Amino acid sequence: MLAYTVRRLLWTPVLLVAVSLFVFVLGEYGPGDPVEVALGQNYTEERAERLREQRGLNDPVPVRYFRYIGNALKGDFGDSFVFRGRSVAGLLGPKLWVSARLFFAGFAISVGIGVPLGFFAATRQGTWVDPTIVAITLVLLAMPVFIFAPALILLFALNLSWLPVSGWGGFWDTRIILPAVTIGMPGIAVMTRMMRASTLDVLGQDYVRTARAKGLGEFTVRRRHVARNALIPVLTILGFSIAGMLGGALIVELIYGIPGVARFALDSIFSRDFPVITALALIGATALVVANLVVDILYAVVDPRITYR
Amino acid sequence: MATETLQDVFPSDTGPDAGREEERSHSPFRRALGRLLRKKIAVAAMTVLFILYGAGIFAQFVDTHDPNKIDLRATQEGPSWDHWLGTDRAGRDIYSRVVWGLQTTVIITLIGLVTGSLVLGVTLGLLAGYYRGWFDVSVMRFGEVVASFPDVLLIILIAATLRPRIINTTRDFEDWSGIDGIVSSGAVDFFVVGIALLPLSWFGMMRLVRGQVLSLRAMPFVESAQAIGVSTPRMIFSHLLPNVLGPIIVTASFGLGAVAGSEIFLSFLGLGVQPPRPSLGFMINDVTARGAASVSVLQNHPEQLLAPIAVIWALIFCWNLLGDSLNDVFNPRTR
Numbered sequence: 001m002l003a004y005t006v007r008r009l010l011w012t013p014v015l016l017v018a019v020s021l022f023v024f025v026l027g028e029y030g031p032g033d034p035v036e037v038a039l040g041q042n043y044t045e046e047r048a049e050r051l052r053e054q055r056g057l058n059d060p061v062p063v064r065y066f067r068y069i070g071n072a073l074k075g076d077f078g079d080s081f082v083f084r085g086r087s088v089a090g091l092l093g094p095k096l097w098v099s100a101r102l103f104f105a106g107f108a109i110s111v112g113i114g115v116p117l118g119f120f121a122a123t124r125q126g127t128w129v130d131p132t133i134v135a136i137t138l139v140l141l142a143m144p145v146f147i148f149a150p151a152l153i154l155l156f157a158l159n160l161s162w163l164p165v166s167g168w169g170g171f172w173d174t175r176i177i178l179p180a181v182t183i184g185m186p187g188i189a190v191m192t193r194m195m196r197a198s199t200l201d202v203l204g205q206d207y208v209r210t211a212r213a214k215g216l217g218e219f220t221v222r223r224r225h226v227a228r229n230a231l232i233p234v235l236t237i238l239g240f241s242i243a244g245m246l247g248g249a250l251i252v253e254l255i256y257g258i259p260g261v262a263r264f265a266l267d268s269i270f271s272r273d274f275p276v277i278t279a280l281a282l283i284g285a286t287a288l289v290v291a292n293l294v295v296d297i298l299y300a301v302v303d304p305r306i307t308y309r
Numbered sequence: 310m311a312t313e314t315l316q317d318v319f320p321s322d323t324g325p326d327a328g329r330e331e332e333r334s335h336s337p338f339r340r341a342l343g344r345l346l347r348k349k350i351a352v353a354a355m356t357v358l359f360i361l362y363g364a365g366i367f368a369q370f371v372d373t374h375d376p377n378k379i380d381l382r383a384t385q386e387g388p389s390w391d392h393w394l395g396t397d398r399a400g401r402d403i404y405s406r407v408v409w410g411l412q413t414t415v416i417i418t419l420i421g422l423v424t425g426s427l428v429l430g431v432t433l434g435l436l437a438g439y440y441r442g443w444f445d446v447s448v449m450r451f452g453e454v455v456a457s458f459p460d461v462l463l464i465i466l467i468a469a470t471l472r473p474r475i476i477n478t479t480r481d482f483e484d485w486s487g488i489d490g491i492v493s494s495g496a497v498d499f500f501v502v503g504i505a506l507l508p509l510s511w512f513g514m515m516r517l518v519r520g521q522v523l524s525l526r527a528m529p530f531v532e533s534a535q536a537i538g539v540s541t542p543r544m545i546f547s548h549l550l551p552n553v554l555g556p557i558i559v560t561a562s563f564g565l566g567a568v569a570g571s572e573i574f575l576s577f578l579g580l581g582v583q584p585p586r587p588s589l590g591f592m593i594n595d596v597t598a599r600g601a602a603s604v605s606v607l608q609n610h611p612e613q614l615l616a617p618i619a620v621i622w623a624l625i626f627c628w629n630l631l632g633d634s635l636n637d638v639f640n641p642r643t644r
Contacts, residue, residue, distance in 0.1 A: 018454040026470050138633075142626035144570050146577055146590075147618045150597045150607060158608050166604075247461030247574055254578075255597045266578060269469040277469065284462045292457070 005297055012293050019285045020072070024065050027278035077279035082271045088279045092261065096283070099260035101171045103249050106183025107242065113184070114191025115234060119227060121192065122199035133192065140189035145248035148182045149255040166257040179256040183249050187241050194237055199230040232303045239292040246284070341555070344638045351634035354627040361624055365411035374402035376409040376587045385610050394616045397595065398606065407616045410589040413582050414572050414624065420503040421568040425510030426561050433511070434518025435545050435553075438526070445519070452512040460509055464571060468505040468580040475501055498582040505580075506571055510564050517560055521553040555639030562635050566628030573621055592617040 035048045035057065052058050056067065071078065077088035121133040156163045156178060164175045202208065203226060211225045212218075253262035261280065268276035345351050364371055373393065380400035388395045394403040437445040455463065479497050483489060525531055534548050575581035576590030584591060596614050597603050606613065 015454060015457055018450075019457055022454060023466075026466060138629065139626065142566070142622055142629050144573065144621065144625070146573075146593050146597065147622055150593075150611075150614055150618075153604075154607055154611055158604070243459045246459040247571075250461060251574070251577060265465070269465065269580070272473075277466065281458065281462050281466050285458045288459050289457045 004300060008293060008296055012289060015289055016286060019289065020069055020282055021065065023278050023281045023285070024068060026281075027274045028061065028064075072279070072282060077282075078275040080268075080273055080276055082268070082273045082276075088275045091264070092276065092279060092283075095259060095261045095264050098168060098258065099249065099253065099262070102168075102176065102179060102253070102258060102260060103183065103245070105171065105176055105180035106245060106249065106252075107187065109180055109184030110187025110191055110241070110245070111238075114188040115195045115231070117188070118192040118195025118197075118234075119199050119230065122196045122203065122230075123222065123226075125200065130196075134196070137189040137192045140185060141193075143186070145182055145186065145251050146255065148185050149179075149252055152178050152182055153255075166255075168258045168260075179252045179258060182252045182256075183245060186248060187245050190237065190241050190244070191234065194234050195230060198233040199226060201233075202226050202230045205229070232299070235295060235299050235302060239288075239295040242291050243288055338554070341638045345634060348634045348637070350630055351638075354630040354634070357623055357627045358631065361411060361620065361627075362415050364408050365413075365415035368408045368412040372402075372405035372408050374405045376401060376405040377585050378402070385606075385613075387610075387612065395610075395612060397592075397613055403592075403613060403616050406587045406592060407589070407620055409587040410592060410617065411620060413576070413586060413588045414569050416499055417502055417506070417572040417582070418565050418568050420499065421506045421510050421572075422561060422565055424503060425507045425568075426514045426564050427557075429507070430511040430514025431518050431550075431557060434515040435522055435549060437515065438519040438522025439541075439545055439549065441523075448515065449519075452515060455508045456512050458508075460571070461574065463508050464505045464575060465578065465580060467508070468501060468575060471504060472498075472501045472580075495582060495586045498586070502572060502575060502581050505575065506568055509571055510568060514557070514560055514564065517556055518553050521556055522549055525549055525552055559632055559635045559639055562628055562632035566625040566632070569621070569624050569628070589617045589621055593621075 035051050035055075036043055039047055039051065056064065059067075068078070075089050077092070080086050080088050080091055083091060117133060121130045124130050153166075163178050167175045169175050208221060208225055211221045216225075249260075250262040250265070252258070253260040254266075265277070265280055267273075268280075378401060380396070382400065383392070383396050384398055384400040386392055386396045386400075392402050392404065394407065397403055397406070433448050437448045458466075476492055476497055479492050483492065531544075531548060534544060539548065572581060573588070573590035573593075576588035577594045579591070579594070581590055582588050593614065596606050
């Protein structure tokens with residue numbers, strides 16, 4: 001267990017270096033000359049040369065890579081090409097914070113609804129409840145968010161007028177409900193299916209029969225012996241589902257008009273604002289790598305039976 | 310040949326090559342196909358997919374209007390005899406646009422399947438599983454790096470950085486060779502989107518095939534094939550490959566749904582195949598992501614969304630259903 005954790009911890013920086021190298025190279029060989037974009041109409045050869053020298057763009061690639069990573073570690077991703085004189089970190093920071101809160105809300109919904117629902121379905125196997133839930137999750141799984149978003153807006157915001165259509169007012173605001181539910185929907189389906197399968201698996205285990213045989217109440221058996229064990233495999237897919245939900249979150253932000261990273265990222269792509277794009281890729285990949293690391297280690301902590309080779 | 314006779318002497322029940330003629334007629338694949346066709350859900354899913362893909366491939370023949378013809382006298386119309394599914398805000402025929410959008414999705418899924426999953430994923434998986442060693446390690450590590458990006462971020466990143474570069478190169482090529490219309494035909498777009506979706510499809514497939522091959526290597530039929538000196542290509546393609554075909558087909562079916570979804574995602578963001586070529590994602594973007602304008606369209610003409618959304622959902626849903634059925638058929642033990 002300890003050896004595994006240590007190996008995982010050692011491999012993570014290697015992975016991060018590879019990821020950052022990949023992003024740096026894509027940014028480096030991506031189209032658009034930063035100096036040309038920065039100077040715009042004032043472009044002349046000598047000015048361009050001066051600016052290149054000033055920004056250290058004439059240095060060899062490895063030097064620039066290490067400088068970039070060194071600065072990135074301090075939270076400095078350089079300046080935006082398009083918004084002159086403004087740092088990428090300053091531009092991205094507030095938007096990332098908005099996106100992160102929205103994403104967290106969506107993630108909480110998918111786990112909070114999906115896990116109990118899967119458990120419920122598994123304990124009702126053999127009745128009509130179980131196949132119904134399974135069928136619903138199958139239908140949900142095939143629905144990309146851009147189907148949900150307009151459908152939910154139509155139903156709850158336009159026809160029923162229960163909730164506001166779009167906008168953002170922070171975490172404790174009714175305007176977060178619809179987008180968060182939309183982000184969480186596919187996750188609910190995944191969590192339900194996973195939790196159902198693993199609960200069914202646990203229900204057939206000998207220790208559950210033993211627990212019942214020694215006279216424990218059904219509630220205690222389910223809570224203490226079934227649910228706890230069934231949660232373990234669900235933990236492993238948390239990392240994957242975070243990655244899977246990110247794309248949905250981008251679309252949701254666009255459709256609901258939320259001032260998060262999505263609109264900004266798209267605009268940066270179209271205006272070729274490469275420092276912004278590389279910073280986003282770097283932050284996203286790092287977040288995912290760290291999330292997976294945490295899940296992996298948590299997994300081994302929660303279930304002492306698991307020994308990684 | 311010596312190998313043939315030896316195989317006749319020691320027929321192996323797992324190697325599909327080892328069977329004689331009459332055994333071959335009951336090949337595992339025939340039986341699997343029979344079982345698949347007895348599943349009503351699978352047949353229904355295949356029928357829907359067949360219709361959708363047929364409509365997409367033969368878009369030229371099944372459309373009723375030019376998908377890009379703007380008719381400002383007939384905007385936002387409901388379904389009618391002339392416009393089966395109505396018209397959008399520019400008076401374009403929605404039915405024809407859906408059919409042409411399907412064609413885009415169909416082409417991309419097929420490109421994605423052939424290049425990403427089948428060629429790259431399966432080949433690398435077979436080689437890595439068979440040779441192991443440094444090749445295996447480097448492919449796996451590279452895959453891990455690619456997989457550590459959030460899918461969408463990687464897709465966006467590649468689509469955004471590669472497109473201008475590839476388009477410029479093609480323009481230069483057009484100027485140099487005098488061949489016109491490569492860029493305007495949209496072929497470059499398909500190329501870019503195909504490449505952008507590669508990371509999505511190849512690694513999962515590769516990991517699966519590699520794992521299967523690793524466990525197959527320990528089977529007696531592989532050992533005996535090695536013992537009689539079967540050549541490496543023959544080993545890989547006629548002994549190992551047929552034994553992993555089942556899982557490959559299952560994964561490919563799920564993967565096609567995912568690739569279709571990603572294509573629509575990219576075109577929704579405006580990074581996919583570019584207008585004037587219609588695409589389903591762009592049609593949805595047109596109705597949903599235009600701020601106040603889209604709210605009014607949503608409120609007054611929600612039916613404009615229905616067609617592209619229903620088609621996308623049916624496409625992904627049916628690939629998933631088919632994948633589930635295929636899984637039952639090929640891996641009966643892992644329910």
